[in-house]
Amino acid sequence: MLARWDVVIALLVGSIGGVIIGAIPGVGPAVAIAILLPATFGLDPIVGLTVLLGIYGSSMYGGAIPAVLINTPGTAVNALTSYDGYPMTQRGEAHRAVSLAYSASFWGGIFGIICLILLSPVLALVAPMFGSREIFLAALLGIILVILAHRGQIFAAGLLAMFGIFLQTVGLDAVTYTQRYTFGYSFLSSGVNLIVVVLGLFALSQAFFLLTEPDNSPDAKPVSGKMSAGFKELLKHKRVATVASAFGVILGMIPGTGEFTAQFMSYTYAQKTSKNPELFGKGSPEGLIASEAANNAVPAAAMIPLLALGIPGEALTAMMLSVFYVHNVIPGPQLFQNNIDLVYGLYFSLIALNVIVMIFLLFSTNLLTKIIRVPTRFLGVMILLLSFVGVYSLRNSLTDCMIAAGFGVLGLILKRLNLPIVPIILGMVLGGIMEVKLRSAMPRLKTPFDMIDRPIAFILFALILLVLALHIRTLVKEWRAHDPEDDHDLHDSQMR
Amino acid sequence: MFAWLILAISLYLLSQIVDQTAWRNGGKLFAQPRFWPAVSLGGMAIFAAFHLIGSALSDRIDGRWKEVWLWISSLEYAGWFIAYALIVPDAGYLPTTVVFAVVLALRAGYRKLSTLTIAAASAVFIVILFKTLLKVNVPSGLMYDSLPDGIRQIMLTYF
Numbered sequence: 224m225l226a227r228w229d230v231v232i233a234l235l236v237g238s239i240g241g242v243i244i245g246a247i248p249g250v251g252p253a254v255a256i257a258i259l260l261p262a263t264f265g266l267d268p269i270v271g272l273t274v275l276l277g278i279y280g281s282s283m284y285g286g287a288i289p290a291v292l293i294n295t296p297g298t299a300v301n302a303l304t305s306y307d308g309y310p311m312t313q314r315g316e317a318h319r320a321v322s323l324a325y326s327a328s329f330w331g332g333i334f335g336i337i338c339l340i341l342l343s344p345v346l347a348l349v350a351p352m353f354g355s356r357e358i359f360l361a362a363l364l365g366i367i368l369v370i371l372a373h374r375g376q377i378f379a380a381g382l383l384a385m386f387g388i389f390l391q392t393v394g395l396d397a398v399t400y401t402q403r404y405t406f407g408y409s410f411l412s413s414g415v416n417l418i419v420v421v422l423g424l425f426a427l428s429q430a431f432f433l434l435t436e437p438d439n440s441p442d443a444k445p446v447s448g449k450m451s452a453g454f455k456e457l458l459k460h461k462r463v464a465t466v467a468s469a470f471g472v473i474l475g476m477i478p479g480t481g482e483f484t485a486q487f488m489s490y491t492y493a494q495k496t497s498k499n500p501e502l503f504g505k506g507s508p509e510g511l512i513a514s515e516a517a518n519n520a521v522p523a524a525a526m527i528p529l530l531a532l533g534i535p536g537e538a539l540t541a542m543m544l545s546v547f548y549v550h551n552v553i554p555g556p557q558l559f560q561n562n563i564d565l566v567y568g569l570y571f572s573l574i575a576l577n578v579i580v581m582i583f584l585l586f587s588t589n590l591l592t593k594i595i596r597v598p599t600r601f602l603g604v605m606i607l608l609l610s611f612v613g614v615y616s617l618r619n620s621l622t623d624c625m626i627a628a629g630f631g632v633l634g635l636i637l638k639r640l641n642l643p644i645v646p647i648i649l650g651m652v653l654g655g656i657m658e659v660k661l662r663s664a665m666p667r668l669k670t671p672f673d674m675i676d677r678p679i680a681f682i683l684f685a686l687i688l689l690v691l692a693l694h695i696r697t698l699v700k701e702w703r704a705h706d707p708e709d710d711h712d713l714h715d716s717q718m719r
Numbered sequence: 720m721f722a723w724l725i726l727a728i729s730l731y732l733l734s735q736i737v738d739q740t741a742w743r744n745g746g747k748l749f750a751q752p753r754f755w756p757a758v759s760l761g762g763m764a765i766f767a768a769f770h771l772i773g774s775a776l777s778d779r780i781d782g783r784w785k786e787v788w789l790w791i792s793s794l795e796y797a798g799w800f801i802a803y804a805l806i807v808p809d810a811g812y813l814p815t816t817v818v819f820a821v822v823l824a825l826r827a828g829y830r831k832l833s834t835l836t837i838a839a840a841s842a843v844f845i846v847i848l849f850k851t852l853l854k855v856n857v858p859s860g861l862m863y864d865s866l867p868d869g870i871r872q873i874m875l876t877y878f
Binding site: 261262265378379381382385386388389392396398399401402403404405406427430431434435438598600601603604605607608609610611612614615616619621624625627628629631632635636639640650654658661662665 | 721725729732735739740741743747749750752755756758759760762763766767769770773786789790792793794796797799800801803804805807816819820823824827828829834837838841842845849853854855856857858
């Protein structure tokens, strides 16, 4: 499958394009994936998914460059990279920091792919035991986790997740054929399209954000030295790199968590177990390795529940779900029986992507330092023009463009207020899954307890209660340790 | 401001639930078409109320009305986007994209000829990539019908 010319081009576009997209602050994989998603519908599924996964995984390699060199993360998930990467640059070790970031990213990326290869078939064997009620409970757990993962913004994350769930109910109800919240408008009968919302919230909002901010042009200095030197140093910190990658895999698999939580937990672990914890935040190689390895392990891991159960691990893989559906390829246990060639193709594509990215970066870092100097308002203009392709190509609908523009303004407001966008997307996707699965489970339930009378359903329900109990316990501990006025859950949503 | 707006919208939508959704007599609660909108809007209203309380108890940030004005000013760019979407089916993807790239670059404050040229070239690149190579479903433009025979077909198909 990889020997086809279109797959090879997809590998190159995904890997090199992803690095460039990640390296330019203000763009990011979400914007690029949102724009390219509709364009991939006409391509073979392996080609489309390779491009999208390539952009997703490679962008974090590229995002480390401005994070290390100019203290500006190329993508949001490279924020922790700048904590230790930039201080290293300031003391004249830019080359060491960049090469270490690449090596850690490669380690995390390959670790995640190995876990994907080993765990997906295992999960697919377990997956037939996941009936409607189990998938409902798994999706519910995902919604709860995506809300609780936004510590200090739980009420905002909650209302946005509920908004996402509401959005997916708009339109014609597929079971009862009744209209819901269409207000008599025919264009709402087919519902609010997820891709239109994604394009508005991620791409258009970023364009509006860049266009309304003062113009800025990052200035990164060239880096000299062999980029492969970081591998030798990484081998001295194998434990940190491996544990960080493991955090990335575990949290990438759990719906609703993703890179931020994985990075934070692996960074905290690395600091607590380090012989030099005082160096963290001041140029610690372990800190840099922990953040990069963790965030690069997430993309492949987020594919595990997507491929095995059809439940996306986070927002970007939620977008990729539509590529499967457009080609009538249904993720889940049947994918491993009916489309195993697609699955193997994905595995090898992911490995090839990481190898291509590493080879590219070994020789092109200084070229990228020139590319990231694109002025931000110019980027905004280009993103606005590119967003049109994504929205209009879906249904050639001006109404879709207007809806996307509306969500673009909403996305800008949320960004300016530092409120999360991801809960809306996961609310739409997981909310839809919850509704469908609950309805199909209902005929077999005589009492509410029948919902959890199977082992996996019971375990998932117990996990939901455990997660809620742990959160309440944490709140009580914080409340006892601080004055009531310092309660983060009430106030942090207003902090910038 | 945002907290008030979200609470007002969620309460309004909740007030419309009887008009905007159906109820099947004799059906189970969880299978009713009204159930999920009710759960989601109820949850939204509750979270919005807590968010509003948190906002009310927070310190006032200086320049918050300037911030609101910035939100409103972003509507200009939403307008640009919608105008672009309106004009493409008539004027064609390539000419509209090039013109909008240059005009938006001017609006963004760029005046150097080199920058405007790069904007135009980027626009051409976008059209070639998506329309010519990837054959994304973007309309050709009614204006192309008035082109001479030879060029018309090429423009309709590839640009």
